[in-house]
Amino acid sequence: MKRHIPVQIEWHPDPAQPVPVYRQILEWMYGKMESGEWPAGTRLPSQRAMARHFQVNRSTLNQALKPLLEAGVLQGRGSQGTVRSQYGLVPAAAGPAGLEPLYDGWLFPGQSGGRPSYQQLRVR
Known part of the structure; x- marks a missing residue:
């Protein structure tokens, strides 16, 4: 069984910023x-x-995790927690700071029957 690498988080969001x-x-x-x-x-x-670390409600955290979980970049494993999967994102033209593609065609590059479709690559 593959051993998972734990993460230490030392960053905090800034509620004073205009970005949610x-x-x-x-x-x-x-x-x-x-x-x-x-x-x-x-x-x-x-x-x-x-x-608790980010000082937000779990619903706010879930809103942040949802696109990554739906795209398969993260995997929820029940009692084992959330793990970075073996899949990556398809590159797109980078927006400001390289992050705008998250919603502008990166995670949701196409539509299929009214539901987002995803393209994934294996991380080497």
């Missing part, structure tokens, strides 16, 4: 995966622990 807190969290997590700091197998702290 859930989006700050999503972009921060995406940045960690994009940079390679969170390779496949990286285990995130529990949602309760992350919400």
